[in-house]
Amino acid sequence: MTVKAMTRLIPALLLSTLASASQQSFSVENARIVSQPSRPLQWGDINIISTTDTHGWLLGHEKASAPEPNYSGTWGDYASFVHHMKGLAVEKDVDLLLVDSGDLHDGTGLTDGFPPGGVDAQDSNEFFKQMPYDVLAIGNHELYKYENTLDMHRNFAPHFQGRYLSSNVNITVFDVNNKSVSVPVGSRFRKFQTRKGRSVTAFGVIFGFTTNDVNTTVQPVDDMVQEPWFLDAIADEPDLFLLVGHMPIARNKWPVVFEAIRKVHPATPIVIFGGHLHIRDCLQLDGRSMSLASGRYMETLGWMSTHASCMASRFLAHLPQASTSSQTTAPETSPSTVVTSTANRITYQYHTNRTEETFDTPQGLNITRGLEDLRDRFDLTYQYGVAPRDYTMTRAPYPSEGSLQTLIVEEAIPTVLALNTTRTGIPSLVIISAGSQRFDIYKGPFTKNDQLTASPFVNEFLYIPDVPFEAATAVLPELNRAGAERLWGQEQEEGEGEGEERQMRLWRQERAVEKGYVEWIGDMQRRYRARAGAALQGELTSGYVTEDSCPGDGDDVPHEPLPVYPVPDFIASRTPEGVDVDKVDLIFVDFIRGQVIRTLNEVQRTRVYSMADTRVYSPVLTNELLGIYAGVAWN
Ligand SMILES: *[C@@H]1O[C@H](CO)[C@@H](O)[C@H](O)[C@H]1NC(C)=O
Ligand SMILES: *[C@@H]1O[C@H](CO)[C@@H](O)[C@H](O)[C@H]1NC(C)=O
Ligand SMILES: *[C@@H]1O[C@H](CO)[C@@H](O)[C@H](O)[C@H]1NC(C)=O
Numbered sequence: 001m002t003v004k005a006m007t008r009l010i011p012a013l014l015l016s017t018l019a020s021a022s023q024q025s026f027s028v029e030n031a032r033i034v035s036q037p038s039r040p041l042q043w044g045d046i047n048i049i050s051t052t053d054t055h056g057w058l059l060g061h062e063k064a065s066a067p068e069p070n071y072s073g074t075w076g077d078y079a080s081f082v083h084h085m086k087g088l089a090v091e092k093d094v095d096l097l098l099v100d101s102g103d104l105h106d107g108t109g110l111t112d113g114f115p116p117g118g119v120d121a122q123d124s125n126e127f128f129k130q131m132p133y134d135v136l137a138i139g140n141h142e143l144y145k146y147e148n149t150l151d152m153h154r155n156f157a158p159h160f161q162g163r164y165l166s167s168n169v170n171i172t173v174f175d176v177n178n179k180s181v182s183v184p185v186g187s188r189f190r191k192f193q194t195r196k197g198r199s200v201t202a203f204g205v206i207f208g209f210t211t212n213d214v215n216t217t218v219q220p221v222d223d224m225v226q227e228p229w230f231l232d233a234i235a236d237e238p239d240l241f242l243l244v245g246h247m248p249i250a251r252n253k254w255p256v257v258f259e260a261i262r263k264v265h266p267a268t269p270i271v272i273f274g275g276h277l278h279i280r281d282c283l284q285l286d287g288r289s290m291s292l293a294s295g296r297y298m299e300t301l302g303w304m305s306t307h308a309s310c311m312a313s314r315f316l317a318h319l320p321q322a323s324t325s326s327q328t329t330a331p332e333t334s335p336s337t338v339v340t341s342t343a344n345r346i347t348y349q350y351h352t353n354r355t356e357e358t359f360d361t362p363q364g365l366n367i368t369r370g371l372e373d374l375r376d377r378f379d380l381t382y383q384y385g386v387a388p389r390d391y392t393m394t395r396a397p398y399p400s401e402g403s404l405q406t407l408i409v410e411e412a413i414p415t416v417l418a419l420n421t422t423r424t425g426i427p428s429l430v431i432i433s434a435g436s437q438r439f440d441i442y443k444g445p446f447t448k449n450d451q452l453t454a455s456p457f458v459n460e461f462l463y464i465p466d467v468p469f470e471a472a473t474a475v476l477p478e479l480n481r482a483g484a485e486r487l488w489g490q491e492q493e494e495g496e497g498e499g500e501e502r503q504m505r506l507w508r509q510e511r512a513v514e515k516g517y518v519e520w521i522g523d524m525q526r527r528y529r530a531r532a533g534a535a536l537q538g539e540l541t542s543g544y545v546t547e548d549s550c551p552g553d554g555d556d557v558p559h560e561p562l563p564v565y566p567v568p569d570f571i572a573s574r575t576p577e578g579v580d581v582d583k584v585d586l587i588f589v590d591f592i593r594g595q596v597i598r599t600l601n602e603v604q605r606t607r608v609y610s611m612a613d614t615r616v617y618s619p620v621l622t623n624e625l626l627g628i629y630a631g632v633a634w635n
């Protein structure tokens with residue numbers, strides 16, 4: 001099977017002239033002077049708008065630094081967009097569906113900023129409920145905490161009446177007789193008719209996630225496709241199989257689900273909407289199928305349009321005789337087109353032929369207002385200080401002034417811990433895991449929402465006193481040389497305790513997402529450079545077009561991709577200087593203590609360190625750090 005990935009971007013908007021995106025100041029004039037999407041969306045018989053990994057970004061991206069204004073559309077703007085698109089679908093007499101691939105929890109203050117006693121994303125999910133989704137799938141961020149899963153089961157799924165799918169995820173609850181029972185969180189599948197009378201069979205599948213909370217169950221995809229209920233659900237042939245799920249489209253288990261269906265239905269159109277890696281991605285598993293992943297954080301909307309007749313007839317000819325034979329030729333005519341659209345009001349207005357005056361719907365405005373009320377209720381605009389510049393996770397080299405990692409480990413941690421420890425004045429070295437941050441910090445006000453968005457993880461700072469200088473400085477290179485993977489592997493053997501092991505696995509999970517994202521932008525860079533080189537030699541386009549495994553509108557207006565720089569798995573503060581420094585306090589975040597101690601015992605042999613040697617360095621927790629730092633350094 002040929003699996004080639006190709007991203008498609010609607011050309012970006014130049015919004016740098018706007019003072020602040022949060023003011024929603026997109027005038028008609030602005031809309032005209034910025035470069036608009038290069039061409040209208042192509043409509044087919046069945047059209048699908050997709051979101052994934054929204055992670056609470058329902059007020060859009062509100063910072064003025066590029067490229068954030070590109071993603072400034074709010075959930076209310078999106079609702080207005082969908083309303084108009086539904087109208088256009090009726091006008092064109094075609095179907096328009098709406099799907100989401102999960103990860104609604106964990107990401108911004110709107111999800112994570114709830115007061116004590118609250119449940120993550122419970123309030124923000126009320127706004128999700130106001131969108132006419134046809135199919136939604138569960139993500140791994142719905143499964144880290146039982147109470148979140150339970151909320152999806154009790155409050156979210158019932159609202160969507162069979163549209164919230166968890167084909168391979170169960171939750172254990174007490175039934176009416178107070179007996180413990182395992183039941184699907186939502187529904188296992190959905191069969192429905194579109195407005196135009198087409199039959200659709202839909203599933204919502206998640207990858208083999210193992211860091212889920214107790215009393216939630218994720219069934220391996222390989223097992224799910226052998227379940228009698230699954231085989232039963234695919235027995236009848238619909239007009240379309242709609243697979244929505246929380247799995248990267250270019251890896252993982254989609255081929256397993258796909259092949260299980262293909263075995264029974266060699267020619268039925270299958271469309272796949274994946275997620276989890278936070279990237280825009282597109283590929284075809286065969287000529288009657290199309291897969292799409294729509295990015296993250298409400299930066300992107302996916303659009304797929306399929307021509308049912310093309311799928312059914314034209315591509316019959318492309319059916320490989322042996323199901324395993326590879327098919328490398330791209331179809332001559334597209335069965336469907338796929339684009340990902342950047343989520344902002346100008347894009348939305350362009351595609352719905354609306355102006356600033358005619359775009360907003362009462363419901364859209366109400367949703368944005370409701371989200372702003374929620375922001376106030378959670379006090380998310382509380383300001384700690386004003387960031388003097390952008391600090392990004394991967395767009396500046398590490399180490400450098402613009403690197404968020406550098407800011408955290410070289411400036412913020414040493415500054416803040418020094419204010420609140422009994423070890424004042426004693427030389428120290430701090431080691432933390434990269435990936436302890438979730439999002440960039442941009443120039444301008446640094447608020448409670450920014451702190452929750454950038455640095456949500458709650459960890460303690462521990463230390464071992466009086467570590468010989470030579471040994472302390474040898475730990476970091478050894479940690480990175482061994483690589484995070486090796487250390488994770490050892491975690492279980494060494495029996496560091498359940499809590500730590502779980503947090504390590506959680507970190508690995510999130511680090512994998514981050515690495516996938518970085519890899520994707522890296523690929524984009526390489527393709528861009530290859531293309532720019534070809535352009536210089538006057539050979540632009542032909543080679544690039546044949547590479548395309550997803551027919552339809554491509555990205556014919558190349559703009560420079562975001563820069564991306566790798567960050568090592570572990571990073572450290574500046575080495576303390578001075579001839580008399582022979583011992584230091586070795587400081588680290590609690591969940592890597594197993595690795596740090598093991599490594600310390602590898603780089604020196606004079607003594608054997610153990611957990612008993614660690615102490616709490618400061619009462620300050622990692623999630624408070626940036627706010628405190630902004631208070632002292634950015635005021
Ligand atoms: C976002 O906008 C900037 C200009 O502000 C542009 O250079 C960039 O290419 C855009 N990025 C994306 C991903 O659309
Ligand atoms: C959840 O798991 C715990 C421990 O495994 C068990 O005691 C408890 O009864 C379970 N809850 C439900 C709803 O079954
Ligand atoms: C249900 O059973 C659990 C233990 O399995 C117990 O803690 C709980 O109080 C019971 N609830 C009711 C309403 O009986």
Ligand SMILES: *[C@@H]1O[C@H](CO)[C@@H](O)[C@H](O)[C@H]1NC(C)=O
Nearest residue numbers: 170181182183184217218219
């Ligand atoms: C999920 O729940 C269903 C319905 O109760 C049950 O039959 C099935 O065995 C459960 N699956 C798993 C993997 O726990």
Ligand SMILES: *[C@@H]1O[C@H](CO)[C@@H](O)[C@H](O)[C@H]1NC(C)=O
Nearest residue numbers: 040088351352353354355358
């Ligand atoms: C866009 O809207 C204007 C004004 O309502 C209308 O005259 C025009 O025909 C529309 N264009 C398209 C392509 O629908």
Ligand SMILES: *[C@@H]1O[C@H](CO)[C@@H](O)[C@H](O)[C@H]1NC(C)=O
Nearest residue numbers: 126362363366367369370371
């Ligand atoms: C307005 O939003 C609130 C929640 O913020 C919701 O309860 C209400 O139904 C909405 N009204 C309309 C007309 O959409």
Ligand SMILES: *[C@@H]1O[C@H](CO)[C@@H](O)[C@H](O)[C@H]1NC(C)=O
Nearest residue numbers: 419420421618619620621624
């Ligand atoms: C030290 O940090 C803790 C936790 O944030 C805080 O409660 C306490 O007030 C701080 N003490 C000082 C002196 O800043």
Ligand SMILES: [Zn+2]
Nearest residue numbers: 053103276278
């Ligand atoms: Zn995600």
Ligand SMILES: [Zn+2]
Nearest residue numbers: 103139140276
């Ligand atoms: Zn995920």
